[in-house]
Amino acid sequence: MTDDELRDIVRRELLPGESLLWHARPDPRRLHAPFFLWLFAVPWTAFALFWEAMALMPLLGGGHTPDAVRYTFGIAFPIFGLPFIGIGLVMMSAPFWARYAAARSIYGLTDRRVLRVTATRKRKVPSVLLDQMGPIDVIARADGWGTLRIETGSHLDADGDRVTTRFEIDCVPDVARLEALLLDARRRR
Numbered sequence: 001m002t003d004d005e006l007r008d009i010v011r012r013e014l015l016p017g018e019s020l021l022w023h024a025r026p027d028p029r030r031l032h033a034p035f036f037l038w039l040f041a042v043p044w045t046a047f048a049l050f051w052e053a054m055a056l057m058p059l060l061g062g063g064h065t066p067d068a069v070r071y072t073f074g075i076a077f078p079i080f081g082l083p084f085i086g087i088g089l090v091m092m093s094a095p096f097w098a099r100y101a102a103a104r105s106i107y108g109l110t111d112r113r114v115l116r117v118t119a120t121r122k123r124k125v126p127s128v129l130l131d132q133m134g135p136i137d138v139i140a141r142a143d144g145w146g147t148l149r150i151e152t153g154s155h156l157d158a159d160g161d162r163v164t165t166r167f168e169i170d171c172v173p174d175v176a177r178l179e180a181l182l183l184d185a186r187r188r189r
Helices: 005-014 033-060 069-103 174-189
Strands: 019-022 105-110 114-121 127-129 136-140 146-156 162-172
Touching: 005 114, 019 174, 033 069, 033 174, 069 105, 069 146, 069 174, 114 162, 136 174, 146 174, 162 174
Parallel strands: none
Antiparallel strands: 019 105, 105 114, 114 127, 136 146, 146 162
């Protein structure tokens, strides 16, 4: 999608009387895609594939294995291993899906809220009203690109630990300008 198409999409999401103050697209190449996940996903998938190969040995490898063992374990164990292979493949593909979504996303700041429009197969539009925003955290690189995180709430999980929810505007240019515009919009509100 072109920048103009995404800009039109974000404008269509505006509420009556709402004005767009800022918009930007994330750079998928700068995205902190969870490639570190591969540190876990690669060994997981390798072991799952090894398991599958070993589990198929009684079924495929003739030998002196009794037929009862060959057909029960030779079928049950490989079926048991399939979900683990699937989980490994999903974990390994997660960074690519994150980049795909980032390439089809646009962030917007209006006089009422901050929103992210992701136009993949389904259009997703999470937003946070300026009145519902908590503290802001900014991470900026030397070239001005960065991430702005807005605390939107917290709750206790099942273990009693406090979990903080955030709305993240990731990998956008001139993040300091966005922060200034956001603070100014909150002050006016």
